[in-house]
Amino acid sequence: MNKHLLRSQLRKARRALTSSQQQQAAVAIYSQILHQHTFRSAKNIAVYIANDGEISPHLIARTARKLGKQVYLPVVQRDRLRFRIAPAGAKMWRNRFQIPEPLPKYADVPGDCLDLVLMPLVGFDKWGNRLGMGGGFYDRTFACNHLRPKLVGLAHHLQEVDSLLVDNWDIPLDAVATDRQWLSV
Numbered sequence: 706m707n708k709h710l711l712r713s714q715l716r717k718a719r720r721a722l723t724s725s726q727q728q729q730a731a732v733a734i735y736s737q738i739l740h741q742h743t744f745r746s747a748k749n750i751a752v753y754i755a756n757d758g759e760i761s762p763h764l765i766a767r768t769a770r771k772l773g774k775q776v777y778l779p780v781v782q783r784d785r786l787r788f789r790i791a792p793a794g795a796k797m798w799r800n801r802f803q804i805p806e807p808l809p810k811y812a813d814v815p816g817d818c819l820d821l822v823l824m825p826l827v828g829f830d831k832w833g834n835r836l837g838m839g840g841g842f843y844d845r846t847f848a849c850n851h852l853r854p855k856l857v858g859l860a861h862h863l864q865e866v867d868s869l870l871v872d873n874w875d876i877p878l879d880a881v882a883t884d885r886q887w888l889s890v
């Protein structure tokens with residue numbers, strides 16, 4: 706199946722989850738991540754604001770701050786992402802995709818300054834290939850091999866597919882955390 710069709714089907718399935726399913730999934734994924742060495746050892750962690758039925762990392766972000774970690778959110782700059790410090794209750798505006806971003810008064814850094822990036826995804830397979838929203842933002846941001854942080858996709862289990870078609874610009878994930886399992890690649 707081509708990326709376009711698969712993307713629209715998986716997005717539809719994700720959006721069809723009820724709010725109680727979403728809440729349970731957010732708790733489940735939080736419990737998964739909390740025990741992982743990649744999370745415990747990370748000092749600078751990027752999360753995202755859930756959109757379009759994505760699994761929400763808000764519980765992870767809250768605990769990360771309590772543990773003294775610095776939490777960042779992606780900001781869209783031209784064709785790639787930078788990561789802006791997002792303290793609890795940070796003031797936000799919406800970007801061109803209507804996703805909230807912290808205001809520019811908070812400092813931002815390039816992706817290679819982070820230890821761990823929790824990434825939204827539309828689909829994934831057991832080899833850590835990732836299907837995103839189609840903008841190529843994460844792929845461009847982490848195209849450079851050296852100094853790449855740990856990239857961990859967060860997903861509802863229904864976002865797993867047998868195998869994704871891989872393009873040469875696709876950057877594979879180091880792991881995928883779902884509401885049911887932790888998959889190290």
Ligand SMILES: Nc1nc2c(c(=O)[nH]1)N(C=O)[C@@H](CNc1ccc(C(=O)N[C@@H](CCC(=O)O)C(=O)O)cc1)CN2
Nearest residue numbers: 753754755756779781801802804825837838840842843
């Ligand atoms: N929560 C979240 N934040 C994120 C991403 C993401 O996938 N999820 N991104 C990951 O890259 C970046 C933004 N990329 C995005 C790319 C396309 C669409 C999107 O909804 N496209 C709509 C059309 C929206 C419009 O143009 O107004 C669509 O395809 O229906 C959203 C975000 C940065 N922040």
Ligand SMILES: Nc1ncnc2c1ncn2[C@@H]1O[C@H](COP(=O)(O)OP(=O)(O)OP(=O)(O)O)[C@@H](O)[C@H]1O
Nearest residue numbers: 835836837838839840841842843844845848874875
């Ligand atoms: N490193 C790169 N250099 C130039 N163009 C790129 C690069 N990575 C991705 N692209 C472009 O981005 C477009 C979208 O790629 P793709 O469909 O794989 O996005 P995605 O991974 O689903 O989205 P996202 O990373 O935003 O979640 C492609 O048309 C591709 O040409």
